[in-house]
Amino acid sequence: MTVTPLAAVPSARVAPAFRGRLGRDARSGHYAVPRRYRLHLSTACPDGLRIAVTHSLLDLAEACPVTWLPAVPDDPDGGHTALRPLYEASAHRYTGPALAPVLADDWSGRIVSTHAPDIMRDLARGFGGDGPSLYPDDTEAIEWLCVSNIDEAAQHAGRAGADEEERAAALDTLLAALGALERRLAGRTWLAGDRLTAADVELWATLVSLDTVHRHHLDAAAVHRLVDHPALWAYARRLTAHPAFGAHLDLDGIARRHHAHCRGLEAAGSAVQILDWAAHAAAGTDRI
Known part of the structure; x- marks a missing residue:
């Protein structure tokens, strides 16, 4: 397996700095008033992509405007300089990176939350209105499966510093999770x-990352094993053709962000694309 070094810039996930919540009434402090709040998102980031899709599904363009951020953060610490004033207004002497996503309160000029799962739930709960009910009881288990068993396992399976046994175990975990989802999606x-x-939003964004980011650090044989889940990838194609999903897919931005932040090694699997995401997104746009 040939490997080519990518940029050696840390890409570790950082714990959310702010976790305020939107409430159902004025006593909550952050009452869900239309046009009071603003999202700051980069759709090249998986969490930003999830929130953007949720925002579109709920038709919240008027109720909660969005400021779109560049794919690659421009601050040397990995944050966005445009978000620095919000962070500094929200935490005295804040010294960490100004990361997206951000849900901000335009009335106070402060951050409500940087925690993507909370933001998605609060948008649905506070502004959902006549939109789809995105949170039935069993979404949390599926969200956990996507993040823990797919995303994290995919990272470990392609980690440059891991030994062969550790990578093989992570690949087994990844394939087991994909197999469980394949069986679940058969006939539904x-x-x-x-x-x-929201479980569909979560899984779709996870599959996007699996093909556009994590695949580049796996060998070709491993990628072919990922491909061998026809119901799962047919499901991904179908969702990509949905305007609320495909319209937010910034493949060039994802690639630039990955190369700017990745510390891993490019492997043979990079040449084995699983889906033609751009074509499926364009098919959905053509039907609007």
Whole structure:
């Protein structure tokens, strides 16, 4: 297996700095008033992509405007300089990176939350209105499966510093998770019940990352084993053709962000694309 070094810039996930919540009434402090709040998102970031899709599904363009950020953060510490004033207004002498995503309160000029799962739930709960009900009871288990068993396992399976046994174990975990989802999706359209939910948003963004980011650090044989889940990838194609999903897919931005932040090694699997994401997104746009 040939390997080519990518940029050696840390890409470790950072714990959220702010976890305020939107409430249902004025007593909560952060009451869900239309046009009071603003999202700051980069769709090249998996969490930003998840929130952007949720925002579109709930049709919140008027109720909660979005400021779109560049794919690659421009601050040397990995943050966005445009977000620095919000962070400094929200925490005295804040010295950490000004990371996206951010849900900000335009009335106070302060950050409400930087925690993507909370933001998605609060948008649905506070502003959902007549939009789809995105959070049935079993979404949390599926979200956990996506993050822990797919995303983290994929990272470990392609980690340059890991030994062969550790990478093999991570690949087994990844394939087991994909197999469970393959069986769940056989003969059904959605992951949870009979309608689109947040679990579908979570899994779709995870599959995007698996193909556009993590695949580049796996060998070709491993990628071919990932491909061998026809129901799962047909599901990914179908969601990509949905305007609320495909319209936010910034493949060039994802690639630039990956190369700017990745510390791993490029492997033979980089040449084995699983889906033609751009073509499926364009097919959905053509139907609008």
